Ligand SMILES: CC(=O)SCCNC(=O)CCNC(=O)[C@H](O)C(C)(C)COP(=O)(O)OP(=O)(O)OC[C@H]1O[C@@H](n2cnc3c(N)ncnc32)[C@H](O)[C@@H]1OP(=O)(O)O
């Protein structure tokens with residue numbers, strides 16, 4: 001089934017999305033995001049509210065200067081109907097829409113009689129006059145106009161005749177699409193159809209704009225599509241005021257993949273994951289791992305039974321092929337793994353685990369170690385070390401003979417730490433001391449110094465994240481609690497090109513950190529890009 005020819009996708013990430021708590025966009029951010037939205041292939045990009053704040057005004061000015069070149073999308077300037085009792089032609093915010101140079105304006109208009117009386121503090125007739133005056137004025141200035149009917153669904157439930165009158169007024173004044181807004185986000189999917197159908201009787205193209213306060217924004221948007229709207233609004237990653245707006249990516253993915261409609265340019269949907277993540281990087285709001293279609297967990301499989309079926313056919317436990325949205329299947333290793341998880345993951349890492357007994361042995365090891373507190377799901381690098389060790393393929397790049405760390409602190413002074421690491425690498429015993437502003441930092445410094453003569457590459461390894469979790473009642477702690485509990489440490493390390501995660505478990509944070517740290521160096525050495533030059537001469541310090 002093809003989408004109706006006039007159907008289009010309208011993005012409001014830069015306007016309603018920016019109304020999210022904690023989200024603050026600069027002009028440069030907005031320009032970058034607009035570029036990504038254009039790559040996604042949306043039909044319209046609502047860039048902000050010119051005249052309402054300097055950033056949005058500057059964004060439209062930058063776009064008009066040619067700093068934003070859109071291949072697919074049309075730029076829309078958002079604003080409101082004119083002030084009560086005034087004239088659209090004299091209204092400074094309406095003037096800012098005209099001056100935005102955007103080809104389209106989208107006007108928010110009140111459509112709920114109680115809002116007109118209480119929030120706008122005017123008559124129902126004056127609100128209609130504000131709609132007519134503003135739409136006609138902008139049309140006469142050459143702009144194309146959409147109207148967002150604020151609180152339409154709540155207004156319809158309370159005073160259907162007035163809500164429909166606002167839709168009719170906007171259409172008669174020249175609005176091309178009248179958008180029904182669930183501003184407070186209180187609707188349910190089964191309530192949408194009747195209301196949209198009633199508005200459909202007006203005879204103008206309708207749109208829908210849903211908020212997620214009932215957790216139903218995407219479902220409500222699709223229910224409105226089923227009832228005949230021709231325009232869907234939403235934001236990438238569901239950004240927006242309170243609980244957010246309808247997340248546009250699952251909306252378009254559902255339309256393309258479930259309805260079979262072509263609503264994006266060919267091939268664009270396969271960029272959805274990259275674009276969603278790229279926009280998260282600009283907004284600095286981490287994307288949800290469980291976001292439909294594009295989350296890092298969207299096609300991650302943990303349960304053993306799932307994995308065993310996936311080994312036969314991945315689609316037995318996936319609703320689509322993840323490649324359709326540019327995502328990947330991931331196999332997780334945990335105490336819920338069965339042989340199949342281990343085999344799939346092992347094969348992914350390049351090992352032959354077809355031997356059932358071998359796979360069963362690794363599975364048992366994983367389960368036992370997870371019971372002690374290890375978490376392989378988050379530490380792929382440690383899983384690979386465990387696997388290599390079980391397969392007898394773990395090269396001993398170094399063996400640690402001894403390590404210790406001291407922390408000195410005096411009242412009122414910053415505490416300093418000193419660590420000593422003694423190890424054997426390339427046949428040489430080395431003893432190095434490292435200092436740091438904490439015991440883990442000192443251990444890292446000592447280990448790095450001890451390894452550098454034999455493996456200079458370690459100098460470029462950098463610890464980028466360090467997470468500690470106290471595991472109350474783990475098997476290893478014998479059910480210990482509080483300060484007697486087992487500690488799990490996860491360390492992310494990078495060599496500038498790839499990043500890997502290792503896990504350590506111990507009865508204290510230093511022991512756990514040491515395990516995660518030394519495994520991080522070992523994994524890095526196993527995967528170093530080029531063979532090391534001949535070991536430098538070793539000088540023993542201490
Ligand atoms: C549902 C939505 O999310 S719509 C988008 C909402 N977004 C924003 O509000 C962000 C940008 N807003 C702003 O920067 C400011 O609110 C401005 C510049 C628009 C207005 O600021 P101020 O002039 O200081 O007014 P303030 O924000 O206190 O009140 C809004 C005014 O607009 C009026 N108003 C509200 N909706 C409308 C409307 N659809 N059409 C015309 N006027 C409206 C209110 O009645 C109020 O009027 P008053 O000044 O006579 O009391």
Ligand SMILES: CC(=O)C(=O)O
Nearest residue numbers: 108148150151181183
């Ligand atoms: C217009 C808009 O953002 C709303 O009604 O929610």
